Amino acid sequence: MSLNQLIENCIKRDAKAQSQLYKQYASKLFSLCLKYSRNYTEAEDNLHETFLTVFNKISQYNHKGSFEGWLKRIAINTALQKYREHVGVFDIVNEESIEDVNIEINDDELSxxxxxxxxxxxxxxxxxxxxxxxxxxxxxxxxxxxxxxxxxxxxxxxxxxxxxxxxxxxxxxxxxxxxxx
Amino acid sequence: MSDKKHIDRLFQEKFKDFEAVPNEAMWSRIEKDLPGKKKKRRTVLLWWQLGGVAAVILLFLTIGISVFNSENSNNQEFPVVNTDANNSSTSPDGSNTTFDGTIKDTNAISDSGSKTSNQNDIIVDSSEIKQGINNAEGVANKKVNKGAVSLNNTNSTTSNAYSKEVASAKVVASNSTTEKNATKVSEKPTIEKDKVNSAIKETISGSNNALANKSSKTKAAAIDATNTSVEDNKLLNSEISVEEEIKKQSIQEAIAQQDDLINEKEKDEPSRWSISPNVAPVYFSSIGQGSPINEQFNENTKGSNVSMSYGIAGSYAISSRVKLRVGVNSVNLNQTTADVFAFSGTEIGGASRMARMDNVDYKGGSSNYAIMSSAMMNRAVSPELFNSELSGELEQRFGFIEVPLELEYRVLDKKFGVNVIGGFSTFFLNNNELYADVQGNSTLIGEATNINTTSFSANFGLGMDYSLSKQWNINLEPMFKYQINTFNNTSSEFRPFFIGVYSGLSFKF
CATH class of the missing domain: 1.10.10.10 (Winged helix-like DNA-binding domain superfamily/Winged helix DNA-binding domain)
Structure with missing residues (x-):
């Protein structure tokens, strides 16, 4: 099944296509969610929400730009959305500008x-x-x-x-x- | 020592190909929350179950009613249908029974006349007549009883030869009355059938007169001498036999008439036989979450590609609404089990023994393949190797020659018709393969050992057809086939079924 066909079927809410799409992109998006989240559980929540958004909005995908890119933007937006909800008034960060120093580091076996x-x-x-x-x-x-x-x-x-x-x-x-x- | 790197670059390189397979349960959670989807699937399933149950109930009800009705209609419809095949067919029957009675009777009389001792025979015979008439036409009871009474009377006064003769004469008389009654009775339902009846009536009344005459003669003869009575009885017999022939003729005429009617009717009846080639997309699934392959796949997502079934069916119309049909179909089914790791290679051999499955007969008997559910691994702690490894699918393909035997009941009988279908099929296994699909490559790894070579299914469906001409119809039949005894030794609850939408052309002849 071509990607376009897969997207078409997902628009029709075809269960098999949705499952297929999930299988194809879940691991890529989950890695993204892991990076943007505090922990594994939150990453799972974000992945969950991401896919719900994807399947609800897939008809809005305009076939310009890569589909994977579109998916990733949704995943990132989901993470950002969560951040916006969580940001509290006392989340005060020192806004003073810090020099953008070049930080070099040894690349040893860091897992x-x-x-x-x-x-x-x-x-x-x-x-x-x-x-x-x-x-x-x-x-x-x-x-x-x-x-x-x-x-x-x-x-x-x-x-x-x-x-x-x-x-x-x-x-x-x-x-x-x-x-x- | 390694080079110094900008921290961004370090992370970029590390995370470039970073992919993390989420937990197995993720998809089912997402799937559950997808709007309309899961629900739809359930309602469809529910619809099929309810529909199947409804179809069966309807089928039995309608068969029951039609059988019940047909029993009643045999009796009730006679006066309504008049002059028609059904009607006239019984009237000769009726006259036949009375007719047989008289034959028996006269034989008995002649016996008693010649031997003057077989009294019991007479009594027995007359009671037989009574019974026969009772059975044939219950209405005549009263009058027949009268006859029987007179017979009983004769029975008590059978001590000498004279009274014997009188008795036999009385018997003849009483028989003639019963005969009359019988014919009257047989007339009742066939008042419209003037022709047949009048013919029968005439002959019978004729015979009655003759019998009456003869009986008086026998009486007189009995007073004179027993020999003459024998002669008279003989004469009587011969006369009766002549009358019998006349009767026979008139009955035969009547039968010939009805035959004509029946023939005419049959010409108008639609053709009973039809043959229809059909083709259907079929979708295999199951109720319950088991797996036919191994219990470790119970939780895995399973799916099926739509495959095809072809066949031909012949049907015979038992009545205008009920059809019996048999056919032969070739049907291929498949089921994919998602999220399966498949490994191959000789080094797997030893390790795979652990993962070997009883229900799988590996290709070539070798143990170079190992399959396992990815759910068996804990993602969070599993080594990188597995996280990066894409899990594949296990595809089971199996095909059958199906022999369906089904009843079709016509609910709507118009140009556009609707039928309810129920029945069962017998399946003979003719294809059985197990493939591992990893990243688009399909590898045959063996076959399942737990598919029975012969299995069955209970079938329910709804048929719609549209008549193109007198002989040609197009049909569309969504069918639900619940499989029985297809798999041995399945893990957990695995109740397979398949759904097919059969379409075809049927030709009547």
Whole structure:
């Protein structure tokens, strides 16, 4: 079944097509959800909502741009939506601009699980900005619109996220070394 | 030492091909929340179940009613139908019974005349007549009883030869009255049939007169001498036999007449036989969440591709509304079990013994294949290898030669007709394969050992047809076939069925 045919059948709410579409994209979207979420459970919730949105809005897909891209945007939007709902008044972040220093790090055997873990541990907005900018290629301008912050905040959040990640990686390595000694 | 890298790049590289297979239960949760979908499926299923039950009830009811009605109609419809085949067919029957009676009777008389000792025979015979008449026409009881009374009287006064002769004469007389009564009775339902009746009446009244005359003669003869009575009786017999022939003729005429009528009627009747080739998309599914392959697949999502069934059926119209039909179909079914890991290779051999399944006969007897449900693995802790590995599908294909035997009841009999269909099929297995489908590649891994070579199904359906001409019809029949005894040793609850929408052309002849 071609992708277009699959999409057509999903528009008709054909159960088999929906199942097929899920099978085809679930793992890609779930990895995205994992990155954007605090933990596994939240990622599952996001994946759940993502697919509900996908199947409800699939008729709105205009066949311009990749279908996978469209799906990913929905997944990211779902995560952002959750962030917007959760953002509290006391979620005060230091908005002062931090220099965007080049943070270099040794690429030793760092497991994906570990890296995923430290992303998930980031404060919500840092995690979103880092994911959007570093991993999914959004610009600061786009990010500022998506999560309703200024470009400056976006930049500073990104820098803080990187700092945190770097620290965690270094701690982890130090830990490993001390254990090995 | 490794190179220093920008932290973004480190993450980008690591996450470039990152894919995480979500938990197995995710899809069922999502599926449940999809609008209209799951519900629809359930209602469709419910519809089929209810529809099947309704069809069966309707079928039995209608068969019962039609059988019941046909019994009644045999009796009740006579006066209404008049001059028609049914009507005239019984009137000769009626006259036949009385007729037989007289034959027997006169024989008895002649016996008693010649031997003057077979009294018992006479009595027995006359009671037989009584019974026969009673059975044939209950209305005549009164008058026949009268005859019987007179017979009983004769019975008590049968001590000497003279009274014997008198008795036999009386018997003849009483017989003639019963005969008359019988013919009267037989007249009743056939008042319209003047021709036949008048002919019978005439001959019978003629015979009655003759009998009466003869009986008086026998009386006189008995007083004179027993020999003459014998002669008279002989004479009587011969005369009666002549009358019998006259009767026979008139009856034969009547029968010939009805035959003509029946023939005419038959010419107007629609053709009873028809033959119809048909083709149907069929969809295999099951009630209950089991798997025919192994219990570890019980929870896996299962589906079926629509496959085809072809065949030909012949039907015979038992009545204008009920048709019996038999056919031969070739039907192919399949079922896919999703989220299955399939491994192959010689190194699998040892390990796979654990995962071997009793219901699968691996190709070539080798154990180079291992299949297992991906639900068996805990995603969160399973090694990367499995997370990145795409789970595939297990496809089971099986085909049968189906021999359906079904009854069709016509609910709406117009140019556009509606039928309710019920029956059963016998299946003979002729194809049995198990494939592993991973990333679009299908590999034959063996066959299932638990499919019975002969199995059955209970069939229910609704047939719609449209007549193109007197001989040609097009039909469309959604059928539900609930399979029985198809699989041995299935895990959990696995009750398979399939649905087919049979369409075809039928030709009547």
């Amino acid at each position: 994906l699980d570990f890296l995923l873990g430290i992303i998930q541990e980031l404060p919500d907005r840092y995690r979103l900005v880092f994911n959007l900018y570093a991993l999914d290629g959004y610009s600061h301008a786009e990010i500022s619109e998506l999560i309703d912050i200024s470009v400056g905040t976006s930049k500073s959040n990104l820098a803080r996220a990187r700092m945190i990640l770097k620290t965690k990686i270094e701690e982890y390595k130090a830990n490993l070394n001390s254990q090995s000694i």
